[in-house]
Amino acid sequence: MIGKLDLYRVFSVVAKNNSFSRAAKDLYMTQPAVSQAMMQLEKExxxxxxxxxxxGVTLTTEGSLLFEYTNSALGLLDAGEEKLLEFKNLTTGQLKIGVGDTISRFFLMPYLEAFHTMYPNIKLQMLNGTTSEICNFIKSGEVDIGLCNFPIEDATLQLTVCTDVQDIFVCGEKYKTLVSKSLSYQDLLKFPLVFLEKKSNSRRYxxxxxxxxxxxxEPEFELGSHDLVLEFARSNLGIACVTKEFSKDYLQRGLLxxxxxxxxxxPRSIGICYLKTVPLSRAATKFVEIIEHKRLNTRKTMKKA
Structure with a gap:
């Protein structure tokens, strides 16, 4: 039995052709089948x-009214199917990512560049926040995926490790003499300390x-960004806890x-997180694949070395 939507499609083609036989050719149906379908629609x-x-056939007043709505509705359906195809082929769409400033700057940028080069028509939207805020963004549907500091204890999220990072303590010129000896954690308490704010996942770790x-x-300074922590240490305001991988420029230039x-x-990790129960969009899936592909290539290169 032909479904209701199919009946309307047949009706639209018959109305445009003013003929059952010509409509049958366009629809690759027999003329009796087209005639039967229209009788079924009229009955319903x-x-x-x-x-x-x-x-041939002409529309009645009722048929003309129905054709206006049917033609419009089928046009919208066709447009919707085309739009879905565009999303499938990644020629349109949007990818929303939750990420902090530091991870965005020192880790994410090369992947964003690669994704944008491959899929220039996908709009990228970044939502800034701490790890806990990003997890909430994911759960509320405000972002598709998050790039966060691990560990994260949340059974609703799928977690994928991207890279390991190392937390270290650094100092400026004023405390440079400390570099020549090995320090205990108790020794650090003798000096003013500079840390990220308490809600930071890396600080909690x-x-x-x-x-x-x-x-x-009990840090003397608790700051909202990794860059500020580096600057406070460079200005000799205390001993700072920073992420080594995100501090290379300061270390290499002898500023810290x-x-x-x-x-x-x-070491701890940085990784991707998203809801287990919600399938990733095609754009988000491709973005995750780009990161994982590069991660695997990096591992292979390191093993060969």
């Missing part, structure tokens, strides 16, 4: 749609680790000095 609607003549050694920190610790803080 309880009204006559066509005036049947030896020369280091703080939780230090608590395991019985060390409870890495302190040697008796016990290094274990």
């Amino acid at each position: 609607l309880g009204t006559r749609l066509f005036n049947r003549t030896p020369k 280091v703080e939780d680790y230090l608590v395991g050694y019985g060390i409870h920190i 000095y890495e302190l040697i610790l008796e016990e290094s803080i274990p």
Whole structure:
């Protein structure tokens, strides 16, 4: 039995051709099948749609009214199908990413560039926040994926590690003499400390680790960005806890000095997170694939070296 939508499609073609036989050719159907379909539609609607003549058919007043709406509705459906095809082929669409300033600047940019080169018509939207804020963005549907500091304890999120990073302590010129010796965590407490704010996931990771050694920190400065932490250390305002991979420029230029610790803080990870229960859009899937592909290539290169 022909479905209601198919009946309207047949009706539209018959109305445009003013003929069952010509409509049958366009639809690759038999003329009796087209005629039967129109009789079924008229029966279901309880009204006559066509005036049947030896020369063909013409629309009744009711048929003309229905044709206006049917033609418009089918046009919208066709446009919708075309738009879906565009999304499938990534010739249009949007990708919304939740990420912090530091990860965006030091990790994400090359992947954004690669994705934009491959899919220039996909609009990229970035929403800034801390790890906890980004997780909330994901759950509320404000972003498709997030790039966050791990660890994250949330059973609703799919987590994929992208790279490992190392937390270190650094100092400026004023405290440079400390570089020549190995320091304990207890030694650090003798100096003013510069940390990220408490809601930062990386801050919590280091703080939780230090608590395991019985060390409870009370930083003199708690700042909202990694760049500010670096600048405060460079200005000799204290010993700063920073991410080594995001501080290379300061270290290489001799603006900051890495302190040697008796016990290094274990590495942590940066990764992608998204809802387990919601399938990723095609754009988000491709973006994740780009990151994972480069990560695998990097590992292979390191193994060969």
